[in-house]
Amino acid sequence: MRNGPLVTEKKKKTKWWVALGVTVTILAGASLGALSAYNWSVDAAINGLFGGLINQEESPEVIDDPSVDESETDSGQVSQNPEPDLPEENTDTPSEGTVTPDTEIPAEPQEPEKTPETVTEPYYVDGVLIANKQHPLPTDFAPGEDPEARTAFNQMAEAASAEGITLVAFSTFRSYDYQVDLYNRYVDQHGQEEADRFSARPGYSEHQTGLGFDIGEAGQEEHWAEDSFKDTAGAKWLAENAHEYGFILRYPAGKEEITGYQYESWHFRYLGKELATEVYNSGLTLEEYLGI
Ligand SMILES: [Zn+2]
Structure with a gap:
């Protein structure tokens, strides 16, 4: 009684395993094909996403409308941050467990x-x-x-002197090598993190362009390149009038996240009268104004 059903069941089992084997083989083949296609498309998507990230990190201050004010700039920056979209992008895809973007993203930088x-x-x-x-x-x-x-500065100094203010450009062009020494000295004195807030690393200084002017007043050297300069008559005069001679206050208060530097009431950038006046009237930093 037992033999009959046992044999039949064994045959059935064998058939079942053969069928299962064939099915698994077919599925595996299909999955591989799908996987490679999927990997390619996810890579492409990640490349696109990461490219966007890079570009936006390089120019977080991109603003189409130069008339936006500071608060709009801030909110613009927040909304441009694509990071929260990352998980959503990954779950949109049909397969699972095939790609780990977290490890792939740093491995494929778009631009050095x-x-x-x-x-x-x-x-x-x-x-x-x-x-x-x-x-x-x-x-x-x-x-x-x-x-x-320099010519524009001299004209500006002449105008200021009529109001009893003796402007001095105490630091203008600085070579790469000079900046190496200066930056290293600041790092020794303040540590690198602090130094990066007020001193450019060599090669990144606007002074190397020959267009950055650090301005103070003669006889008030204690305020040169100091926070205290902002409260002097010279700083106030410059803040109101420098654009008329082609200079803008390059690192205004409250714009550190955009310019990369804390407020420097003494650092001016020559742009020429016309552009300096436009930037001044816009109330924007140079980066915001140019959309970079
Ligand atoms: Zn400077």
């Missing part, structure tokens, strides 16, 4: 970070020479102090 050693040309936007934390200058870029900027 620019350094003074790797860039060969200075960076211009609409004819404006840019030196900031995203756009370094080549180490051998050494134009010296810009003569047009």
Whole structure:
């Protein structure tokens, strides 16, 4: 009685395993095909996403409308941050467990970070020479102090002297090598993190363009390149009038996240009268105004 049903059941089991084996083989083949197609498309999607991340990290201050004020800028930055979209992007895909973007993203950078050693040309936007934390200058870029900027400064100083203010440009062009010494000294004194808030690393200083002017008042050296300068008559006069001579306050208060530097009431950038006046009237930083 037992033999009959046992044999039949064994045969059935064998058939079942053969069928299962065939099915598994087919499924495995199909999955492999699907997997490779999927991997390709996810890679492409991640590349696109990561490319977007890189671009936005490079230019977090991109703003289409130059008339937006500071608060709009802040909210613009927040909404541009694509990071919260990452998990959503991953779960949208049909398969699972095939790709781990967290490990792939750092492995596939879209652009190598620019350094003074790797860039060969200075960076211009609409004819404006840019030196900031995203756009370094080549180490051998050494134009010296810009003569047009010096002439404009002299005219500005003359106008200020009529109001009893004796302006001095105590630091203008600084070479790459000079900045190496200066930056290292600041790091020794304050530590690197603090130094990076007020001093450019070599190759990243606007002073290397020959267009950055640190301005103070003669006889008030104690306020030169100091926070206290902002309360002096000279600083107030500059803040109101410098644009008329082609200079803008380059690192205004409250814009550290955009310019990369804390408020420097003494650091002015020559842009020429027309552009300086436009930037001044816009109330924007140079980065915001140019949309970089
Ligand atoms: Zn400066």
